[in-house]
């Protein structure tokens with residue numbers, strides 16, 4: 001699978017702190033050159049499938065103790081080499097404790113691409129014209145659970161302690177990295193209300209840009225339909241002011257709610273009357289064709305008669 005295979009490409013930059021070129025270093029088992037302290041450090045990197053070079057400073061143990069000026073010279077020589085080799089971009093992964101290398105990299109044109117708790121990644125576009133490098137994550141994902149009990153026609157709602165006071169909304173919160181939408185909904189409902197539930201379907205998606213709670217990025221807010229598995233409320237005092245099972249028709253009519261909550265309440269009422277298959281985006285897990293991974297697909301169910309006629313599985 002060519003798009004996941006990474007060609008390992010080792011480059012070396014021979015430069016001492018005073019600028020004198022040193023002889024080649026000892027070859028490592030991986031075919032690279034070892035670093036040899038501040039007097040003869042060599043950066044090692046990997047070539048990606050687009051022709052960019054990635055350098056992980058955490059793998060260069062002998063950079064430890066190197067001052068910012070010496071690192072700048074090392075990097076400058078590496079950049080010249082990458083340009084002569086026709087590399088299109090450089091990616092610099094810097095552990096937080098080596099952040100003193102960020103300023104010299106920035107002075108050579110590197111910019112932040114993204115940061116994680118313990119490292120930052122900087123990029124430099126080396127190709128023709130403006131940068132074609134993709135940006136980092138653009139959205140945060142929030143998921144709420146509309147836990148609806150068909151037998152009592154009641155739905156679980158909360159009032160947030162920190163915002164939208166006196167407004168009922170569905171319990172929910174932000175997805176963790178790598179967490180399925182369904183799992184976020186069930187987890188957040190339980191953490192905020194103490195009610196256990198099971199995922200049934202996705203009901204709605206809202207996209208909002210420059211969201212205040214998303215650090216200026218965009219926000220995707222998804223509401224799922226959940227089936228209750230317990231009913232006793234034990235709500236989170238830090239996040240919620242109130243938590244109640246309230247009549248679905250009242251939720252659809254009350255002014256003390258958000259427009260999204262009202263619309264979803266009306267959807268649920270319609271689903272109750274006409275069948276939830278009329279409102280549900282159901283979920284199916286499928287294998288990704290190329291990567292060997294799995295994904296979740298959400299869409300309206302096709303009628304069985306149509307599926308049979310199409311010969312679909």
Ligand SMILES: NC(=O)C1=CN([C@@H]2O[C@H](COP(=O)(O)OP(=O)(O)OC[C@H]3O[C@@H](n4cnc5c(N)ncnc54)[C@H](O)[C@@H]3O)[C@@H](O)[C@H]2O)C=CC1
Nearest residue numbers: 141142143162169170172173174219220221239258260261
């Ligand atoms: N239309 C609606 O009914 C509403 C939708 N939403 C959506 O719900 C999702 C987020 O749900 P939440 O319940 O807010 O997330 P959440 O349940 O994951 O809770 C986030 C927690 O972080 C805390 N927090 C957030 N920013 C903070 C800061 N700067 N400093 C300290 N603490 C901070 C909050 O007080 C809260 O305890 C988003 O997608 C948002 O757009 C949120 C409110 C209403």
Ligand SMILES: [Mg+2]
Nearest residue numbers: 171172173239
């Ligand atoms: Mg929440």
